[in-house]
Amino acid sequence: MLTILGRGQKYCDGVSRRAFLKIGGFALGSIGGVGLADILQAQSAAGTKSSHKAVINVFLGGGPPHQDMWDIKTEAPAEIRGEFQPIATSVPGIQIGECFPKIASMMDKFVAIRSVVGCSGGHDAYQCVSGWPRGAMASLGGPPSIGSALAKIRGPVDPSVPPTVGLAQNTSHGPWSESGQAGFLGDAYKPFKPNGEMMADLTLNGVTLDRLQDRKTLLKSFGELERAAESNRGLNPFTEEAFGVLTSSKLVDALDLSKEDPKLVARYGDGKPYQYQYDGAPTCNDHLLIARRLVEAGVRSVTLSYGRWDSHGANFDLVRDHGGKLDQCVSALVEDLDERGMLDDVTVVVWGEFGRTPKINPNAGRDHWPQVSCALLAGGGMRTGQAIGSTNRLGEHAVNRPVEFQEIVATIYHNLGIDTMTTTLIDPTGRPQFLLDRREPMRELV
Numbered sequence: 049m050l051t052i053l054g055r056g057q058k059y060c061d062g063v064s065r066r067a068f069l070k071i072g073g074f075a076l077g078s079i080g081g082v083g084l085a086d087i088l089q090a091q092s093a094a095g096t097k098s099s100h101k102a103v104i105n106v107f108l109g110g111g112p113p114h115q116d117m118w119d120i121k122t123e124a125p126a127e128i129r130g131e132f133q134p135i136a137t138s139v140p141g142i143q144i145g146e147c148f149p150k151i152a153s154m155m156d157k158f159v160a161i162r163s164v165v166g167c168s169g170g171h172d173a174y175q176c177v178s179g180w181p182r183g184a185m186a187s188l189g190g191p192p193s194i195g196s197a198l199a200k201i202r203g204p205v206d207p208s209v210p211p212t213v214g215l216a217q218n219t220s221h222g223p224w225s226e227s228g229q230a231g232f233l234g235d236a237y238k239p240f241k242p243n244g245e246m247m248a249d250l251t252l253n254g255v256t257l258d259r260l261q262d263r264k265t266l267l268k269s270f271g272e273l274e275r276a277a278e279s280n281r282g283l284n285p286f287t288e289e290a291f292g293v294l295t296s297s298k299l300v301d302a303l304d305l306s307k308e309d310p311k312l313v314a315r316y317g318d319g320k321p322y323q324y325q326y327d328g329a330p331t332c333n334d335h336l337l338i339a340r341r342l343v344e345a346g347v348r349s350v351t352l353s354y355g356r357w358d359s360h361g362a363n364f365d366l367v368r369d370h371g372g373k374l375d376q377c378v379s380a381l382v383e384d385l386d387e388r389g390m391l392d393d394v395t396v397v398v399w400g401e402f403g404r405t406p407k408i409n410p411n412a413g414r415d416h417w418p419q420v421s422c423a424l425l426a427g428g429g430m431r432t433g434q435a436i437g438s439t440n441r442l443g444e445h446a447v448n449r450p451v452e453f454q455e456i457v458a459t460i461y462h463n464l465g466i467d468t469m470t471t472t473l474i475d476p477t478g479r480p481q482f483l484l485d486r487r488e489p490m491r492e493l494v
Contacts, residue, residue: 142160
């Protein structure tokens with residue numbers, strides 16, 4: 049949609065409102081709602097930008113079974129141990145599940161956390177993208193996700209590329225495709241979603257760049273007409289940046305895998321055929337490649353939802369399918385980042401909302417188990433080649449080095465160059481709020 053409204057009007061408050069131009073979903077100087085120019089203006093409060101550190105957050109929606117992935121229970125009875133055997137990794141003394149041979153071969157670049165505790169039990173990505181349980185700071189609008197906080201604190205790397213992007217496919221169970229919320233920071237800092245509500249924002253809807261420039265000139269003319277009354281100097285820098293996003297191909301190119309080396313695309317795989325998806329996310333291996341391309345283009349935070357791990361039935365068939373595909377794309381991502389010299393600057397985290405029951409149910413499945421979960425990390429300059437924490441013989445609860453969600457998120461912030469011990473964000477009441485309650489990063493990793 050292209051809309052240009054004419055001369056400025058006087059409203060009941062006596063304030064003259066500037067005409068606005070709207071292309072696709074971006075409103076420049078719009079009245080009501082949040083347009084791209086508003087977002088860029090809000091993000092200008094970020095201050096000095098750091099070097100381009102980034103995070104790729106892979107959410108395994110549904111709750112992956114910890115004891116079938118990174119914490120194989122060889123000494124447990126068969127009704128708990130299940131069908132999988134441990135395999136050796138490139139790090140002596142560390143074994144992981146047999147469905148992950150590629151990750152095992154490069155375990156020196158990974159960290160397996162086997163004792164994640166504090167799961168809220170909700171079937172959603174909220175804790176994994178923010179570190180907070182759903183409902184925290186409800187009176188303020190909720191805490192911001194990692195990507196939204198990063199957008200506020202650091203701002204964009206490139207004015208034509210949004211700082212935070214959510215790639216999660218829309219899912220029938222909506223919370224499994226959550227890319228993070230801006231919380232009390234407001235919509236100006238919410239993730240850009242090219243696969244969802246904001247796809248139209250990338251499209252000029254039949255408006256050529258030449259015509260867009262004509263309308264840019266027209267908007268400047270409107271500003272000149274109103275200058276005497278409003279001391280308006282024409283387009284502000286945030287509107288200029290908004291035009292930059294619309295006219296730049298950088299973001300669109302990053303999303304276009306036809307521009308990538310076909311051999312590299314094949315290394316990641318496509319995750320097809322999609323199986324066990326039901327109301328969850330497909331196993332889109334190519335989303336991890338797109339995530340790398342987005343980071344390379346200037347995005348600071350990419351979130352995505354991979355697979356549907358709610359294995360109340362046929363758990364072992366599901367893990368063979370999802371696990372093998374995840375093994376391929378995660379190993380390819382870490383290898384790709386390393387080859388490009390990006391791995392120390394990009395943190396990769398792979399985790400879900402909770403673990404699964406030690407005892408296998410009559411349907412060969414595992415049910416919800418918020419008592420303990422797991423996570424896999426790589427990059428970010430961390431000390432990798434470790435397995436941290438452990439559960440008891442039956443995989444029921446953490447017995448050694450329980451790790452809170454917020455410790456992992458604090459580590460991610462640390463890797464991004466943000467000091468969680470001192471950094472605060474101003475809430476709508478004007479009070480500073482720390483990013484997390486538990487603010488120290490994991491001592492084993494930093």
